Amino acid sequence: xxxxxxxxxxxxxxxxxxxxxxxxxxxxxxxxxxxxxxxxxxxxxxxxxxxxxxxxxxxxxxxxxxxxxxxxxxxxxxxxxxxxxxxxxxxxxxxxxxxxxxxxxxxxxxxxxxxxxxxxxxxxxxxxxxxxxxxxxxxxxxxxxxxxxxxxxxxxxxxxxxxxxxxxxxxxxxxxxxxxxxxxxxxxxxxxxxxxxxxxxxxxxxxxxxxxxxxxxxxxxxxxxxxxxxxxxxxxxxxxxxxxxxxxxxxxxxxxxxxxxxxxxxxxxxxxxxxxxxxxxxxxxxxxxxxxxxxxxxxxxxxxxxxxxxxxxxxxxxxxxxxxxxxxxxx
Amino acid sequence: xxxxxxxxxxxxxxxxxxxxxxxxxxxxxxxxxxxxxxxxxxxxxxxxxxxxxxxxxxxxxxxxxxxxxxxxxxxxxxxxxxxxxxxxxxxxxxxxxxxxxxxxxxxxxxxxxxxxxxxxxxxxxxxx
Numbered sequence: 212x213x214x215x216x217x218x219x220x221x222x223x224x225x226x227x228x229x230x231x232x233x234x235x236x237x238x239x240x241x242x243x244x245x246x247x248x249x250x251x252x253x254x255x256x257x258x259x260x261x262x263x264x265x266x267x268x269x270x271x272x273x274x275x276x277x278x279x280x281x282x283x284x285x286x287x288x289x290x291x292x293x294x295x296x297x298x299x300x301x302x303x304x305x306x307x308x309x310x311x312x313x314x315x316x317x318x319x320x321x322x323x324x325x326x327x328x329x330x331x332x333x334x335x336x337x338x339x340x341x342x343x344x345x346x347x348x349x350x351x352x353x354x355x356x357x358x359x360x361x362x363x364x365x366x367x368x369x370x371x372x373x374x375x376x377x378x379x380x381x382x383x384x385x386x387x388x389x390x391x392x393x394x395x396x397x398x399x400x401x402x403x404x405x406x407x408x409x410x411x412x413x414x415x416x417x418x419x420x421x422x423x424x425x426x427x428x429x430x431x432x433x434x435x436x437x438x439x440x441x442x443x444x445x446x447x448x449x450x451x452x453x454x455x456x457x458x459x460x461x462x463x464x465x466x467x468x469x470x471x472x473x474x475x476x477x478x479x480x481x482x483x484x485x486x487x488x489x490x491x492x493x494x495x496x497x498x499x500x501x502x503x504x505x506x507x508x509x510x511x512x513x514x515x516x517x518x519x520x521x522x523x524x525x526x527x528x529x530x531x532x533x534x535x536x537x538x539x540x541x542x
Numbered sequence: 543x544x545x546x547x548x549x550x551x552x553x554x555x556x557x558x559x560x561x562x563x564x565x566x567x568x569x570x571x572x573x574x575x576x577x578x579x580x581x582x583x584x585x586x587x588x589x590x591x592x593x594x595x596x597x598x599x600x601x602x603x604x605x606x607x608x609x610x611x612x613x614x615x616x617x618x619x620x621x622x623x624x625x626x627x628x629x630x631x632x633x634x635x636x637x638x639x640x641x642x643x644x645x646x647x648x649x650x651x652x653x654x655x656x657x658x659x660x661x662x663x664x665x666x667x668x669x670x
Binding site for chain 2: 358361368371378382383440445
């Protein structure tokens, strides 16, 4: 219980900090300019540090996975995506993981039946929930490009139109908002109701979920309920993009709460499990070819061994060997 | 256990759909028999219905309220803070603001906010 309530209380406190700071202490400049810049610097520097740190770790050996047949004899049918032996096949494996969550698709749920027998069954809910969550978040983030650029890029415009396709409510309802909220609810509920997952869930699992949930919820509130004035918001965002330091205009407090929670998310990102965003590309079971049979991989930091071959031995002892009547290869 | 799960998997989405439906329908269903609407007022565009600062930040809320109350409840008269009465109509606004054809579009293009006003109404850009 504590490991759920603690992160929930933390997110609530963070939201309250921003609310009190802006509503009562009038710290618009701190929450609108200073903290976002700091968070962005921490995010970029931390992210790069983490990735560089992982990149310089040597990975000398291939980790064979048993998901597909490795390239072997010609008449054995192989599986190019699951067990790649060329770079582009490995790239396809990484991309299928990143874009479609291939390995979650194989998720299997083990269940102890009433008669004490263990049953396994395919369980695609996590895959579907995760896919819905990540894709809707991506769409939401890309859609926000309309606040960051004076000339809105074409893809953001397209996403905006596609996302508000139903054209109901005013302003037009975004499908991705509903999907994101639904998926977050499912992912949290899954950690509550499945005893095994509840057991292994930590505060660091709940915190990002609550944080992102809070951000989305406040975004939804700003758009559909409070109907915030976006002109000063766009001014502020364009200013931040141009590294300006002017104080922000008259914006509703809810926006600062939204921005502060995002800043916290950015700063927290490199310190947390959220780094799987970059790490997935570096995962050795996905991005290395399974070609251990085809190619010999030598550990590059093995110390050099001085071998003494038989011909060198014979060169040293040839005369003595001849005297002793031993056969020699070279006369 | 098995049946419960089936109920859950069907029931939860259904519940969600109903909640969404309620959200979309908003409060449009609980309307009593329409009262006799107040006497209409002539379109008066000589003065603005509120302070400029207020209108800049909140015109969307005003228009949203106008749309709902005038179209759905038939209440077409808006009483301003100072007691003067206005016809709840885009004509009230555009009677004055349409003199600048880019009055809406300057900001709306900048903020990239595109409400669907001009799907039905004639925009100042389209009038000669």
